[in-house]
Structure formats: structure tokens, C-alpha cells
Amino acid sequence: MASITIRGVRKNYGKTQVVHGVDLDFASGEFVVILGPSGCGKSTLLRMIAGLEEISDGTIAIDGTVVNQLEPRERGCAMVFQNYALYPHMSVAQNIGYSLKVAGVPAAERTQRIQAVARTLELEHLLDRKPMALSGGQRQRVAMGRAMIREPKVFLFDEPLSNLDAKLRVQMRSEIRKLHRRLNATSVFVTHDQVEAMTLADRLVVMNGGRVEQVGTPGEIYTRPASRFVATFVGAPAMNMLEGTVELDGLSLLGGSRRLAVPRAGLPVGTKVAMGVRPEAVRLVAPGTSGALDATVDLVEELGAGRVIYVDLDGSPFSVMTSEAIHPEPGSTVWLKFSADDMHFYASETGGRLDVFKASVPEPA
Template sequence: MAQVQLRSVVKKYGSLEVVHGIDLDIADNEFVVLVGPSGCGKSTTLRMIAGLEAISGGEIAIGERVVNDLPPRHRNISMVFQNYALYPHMTVRENLGFSLKIANRPQSEIDRAVEEAANILSLSDYMDRKPGALSGGQRQRVAMGRAIVRHPEVFLFDEPLSNLDAKLRTQMRTEIKKLHQKVQSTIVYVTHDQVEAMTLADRIVIMRDGHIEQVGTPLEVFENPVNTFVATFIGSPPMNLLPATITNGEVAIENGPSVALPSAFEGKVREGQAVILGFRADNLMPRGHSLPMEGQHAAFDMKVNLSEPLGTETLLFSSLAGREVQAKMLNPRPVSPGETLPFQLDLTRCHLFDAASEASLR
């Protein structure tokens, strides 16, 4: 078990720099998820930790050792790949035991470790099949089993669930979480799916264009996004963002109504400042179909363009100040397109970002 440290890590392909000096400390036994849109450098970072990509600058340390120049086999890590990367010519049993066989461990020890991994992942029924005869979910479990038999210091997961269908993905997500509780080790997990990131992570690292935008617990990054990118990337549906100006101590939405300045931002904005008002669909609800809003809130009417019933709630697509905003309706009733409803916006949960830097003003 070990902590992982990244210090000003840079990755260049020729003259093209794709990871721009990132710093990250991952604690022992921590489950850290790197998340971001494709091309943000998250997989490259993971592959540098694994040793599959050379590090162009900076330092990576696993435990106490700087591993920059160590080949993957000396880093004591395991990796689960996006498309499983099973050995097609070996049975499940051989796949699981391969790393131990290579390390010349005694057969009895290999058998015990393989048996243990197979039990944890309920693979015992398929031990003599080859990967070609397994379903996607089973292959994924074999790939995970192959990673755990070695008891490595660090597990690396590279988008392990993206090739599975939605239902299986949810199921495997739970299994990965259970696995982490069972085997207790440091996990670095890469995904582009923010739901996976939210549900699995102890801490989330949000990356964009080779930079780290924010590091924090799932709730931190959800509640206090440092900029509009994180605000729209984390949470589903994405946060509504409306350009506004601070006028007369109020937030005047461009071409729309003015709302009171949320008290959390008092003293943090100046008169006339161009800002972006951000709020989640969960905090904009039609009156009578909302959570009780006891604190500071605003009220205005909006026309509903489209509704998506989800059962316990309905997602409403309306327009405010000429932009589409998403709202939620609890205890839903059928809403016909074009219907105008009175909405309430919970100002205590609103965010203000600077219009120029897009950084949070909190």
C-alpha cells in the first residue's frame, strides 16, 4: 500500500505538450478519480504512473520511490484496461495467475491467490474458459481479478466500464466500490463519466487540456465548483449559466429579470461587474412542485418548451432571458409545451462566476 505523488509532471509528444506540469498527492488507500472530457490528458497521466508512457518532465513517486526511470514491472502496480486486454490464448485461470507465474511464485501460492480472486469476483464457474467465450462483464471481472491477485501497491483503472452497457456499468461500478473496501489499496481511476467519478471517488480530480482544474471530494466539487468548467462538467443535468451584471446591489440577468445578490457573495462583487450566474436544475422549481425554500429566493414566470418525465421528477426545459435553462419539478404533473409556470430559484444555492476569468467568486 502506498501513496502516489505527482510533482510538476509534464508530457510532451515531440513539441506538443499535452500535460502541463500537474501536481497531485494521492494518499494511501485513497480512491482518486481523474475525470475530464476526452483529450484532457487524464489517460496519459495514468499511463505515466503505470510506466507505459515516458515522463517528459517532473517526478512521479510511488511510496517513497521516484519511479520516473523504472519500467512498469518494477513499479508494483496493476492496471485494468478499457478493453480488458486479456490474454486471448490463456484460460481465465491462466490469465489470473500469469503475473505470479512470471514472478516464479510456487504453484500452491498461485493457486491460492487465483482462487481468492475468483471468489471475490465470482469467477469460479468460468475458470477454464478462454476470454473469447466470456461476456463483456465477465471479461471485465477477469481483468480486475488479474489486477488483484498480485496485491499491488497501486491499482490503476483506465476507463474500465466504458465498453459495458448501461445496466452492467452500474452493477460493475458497485462491484469496484466493494472491491476497494475489500482489498484496501490505493486506486487511481480514469473516466470521462462524471457519474462514475461522483459515485466511486474519495476525491475527484477534474482535468481539462492537460491542467488540473479542481481537486476535491465529490460533494466539494459539486457544491463549490471553482469555475464554470467544473460547474458544467460535474452534476447532471449541467449547471445553468446565465450572463449577468451587478446592478444596484442586485444580479441583473442579461435581458432578463434581476434577482437579489445571494448573501454568500456580499462584499465579494463590485457594482457593475460582469458575472455569470450559475444554478442547478435542482434549485429551480415551479411553485407547488418544489422543496420548501425558506431562505433567500427569487420568483419569476417561465414558459416550458419541453418536459422529460423521469418518474419521481420531471425535467423542464424553459427559456430565461433568451437562453435555455433546465429546471426540475417534484411530484410531477403532466406539463404541456408552451405552458407558463411560476418558478422559484433558491438563491442560497446559486453560484457567481467572474465573466472574464470564469472563476468562482465565492
């Protein structure tokens, strides 16, 4: 159990800066997921916490102790790697118990603790096998066992599920979640998979280009994305974004070809904005409904429980997700409607969120 405090952390490789001043606080026992596209600095940040990368600037403190100069073994962190990084020449038991062996724990106690961990992870019958003779899911569990046995203050996960097949990934996800509930150790989990991030996180950190874009619960991040990047990155299919300009009586979209009647609130006329709406918030309505937009169907993607309809809105791609049994033909015209509450507005230039339009909407808790 430990809190982690990150203050102004930067990382330079030579002259290139890949992490530009990150400030974060992780509470004790919290499960934090760092989400971002590849190359956003999330793994680098995790490795700096672990002590595998030097911290170029700023401080990282675990339980109030600044750990910048400490070796990984002195930080009380355990890490699960993407490729598991099991020692190929050691049996499962030796792999799990290696850190105890290094620490000089007597053989009897070691065996006992290996047994206990193996029982938790249902690895008891595999203890004598070599990693080569294990399936992906089993290797994954051994890697977790290796981290668990040290009873670390902090668990670090570096995209541990990305090498598993889809079904196993879902299963391991819930196992990790269960494990966290029982051990209650502070966990930091890095991933580029938003479903993983949403389902696992107590709190989500969205990173992009070496900066933190937003920190919040999965719900907050989904309902109130703080920037245009977060809005389009979180959620699948991605949020629709339409460029527009603020006018006296509302919003002109797509270079003036479409208009939406939304309250202008404080924004000056002529402000360039991007209007976002999630595909799942768009409804298909009867032709000619007032306030509806007509669009040409490009493609329908069947998902079983629902379907995604990709349409062309005066040259701009737009998608609609519906669970209704509607199967429009490609090339046909559909009418789309969405409420003002479901619209998100971002400044065109900075990508920052503009909440002026939604003054009447209550803040989510």
C-alpha cells in the same frame, strides 16, 4: 498500500503539451477518481503513473520513491484496461496467473493464488474458459483478477466500465467499491462518467484541457464547484449558467432583461459574471410570486421519479428538475424561483469562482 505524489508533471507529444503541470497527492489506501471530458489528459496522467507513458517533466513518486525511470513491473502498480486486454489465447486461469508465471512463482503456489482470486471474484467455474467465451461482465472480472493477483500497491483503472451495459455497470461499480474496502489498496480510477466518479470516489480530481480544475470530495465538488467548467461538467442535467452584470442593487441578467436582488458585497459595479444555479435547486412557483422569473416551456423530459423541464428564458436555455407531479405543456408559461444560497458566481472572463456574494453562507465542511 502506498501514497502517490505527483509534482509538476507535464506530458508533451512532440511540440504539443497535453498535460500542463499537475500537482496531486493521493493518500495511502485512498480511492481517487480522475474525472474529465475526453482529451483532458486524464488517461495520459494515469498511464504516466503506470509507466506506460514517459513523463516529459516533473516527478511521480510512489511511497516516496521517484518512479520516473522505473519499468511498469518495478512500480508495483496493476492496471485494469478499458477493453480488458485479456490474452485471447490463454484460459481465464492462465490470464489471471500470467504475471505470477513471469515472476517465476512456482506452479503450486500459482494455482492456489489463482483459486483464491477466482473465489473472491466468483470466477471459479470459468477458469478453463477462453476470454472469447465470456460475457462482458465476466471479462471485466477476469481483468480485475489479473490486477488483484499481484497484490499491487496501487490499482489503476482506465475507464474499466465504459464497455458494459448500464445495469452491469452499476453492479460492477459496487463490486469495485467493495473490493477496495477489503483490499484497501490505493486506487486511481479514470472515467468520464460523473455518476461513476461521484459514487466511487473518496476524493475526486476534475481535469480539463490538461489541467486540474478542482480536487475534493464528491460533495465539495457538487456543492462548491471551483470553476465554471466544474460547475457545468459535474451534475446532470448540467448547471444553468446565465450571463450578467453587477449593479448597485443586485444583478442584471441576460443583457438587462431580468434582475435579481442579491447582495453586491465587494464586487465593483459593472463586473461581468456568470450566475449558475442547479436545475434541482429551482422551484416552480405560483404565477406572479415576487422575485420569480417567468419562462416559456420548451420540452418536458420524463424520468419516472421526476422530470426535467427545459424552458426558454428570454432566449437562453434553462432547465428545472422537479419531483413534483407537474406536467406543463410546451409553450405554456411557468414561474421559477431559487434562493440566493443556491447561486454560484463565476467571473465571466477567467471562469474562476467568486464567493463574494455568499459571504453570509457558512463554508461547507
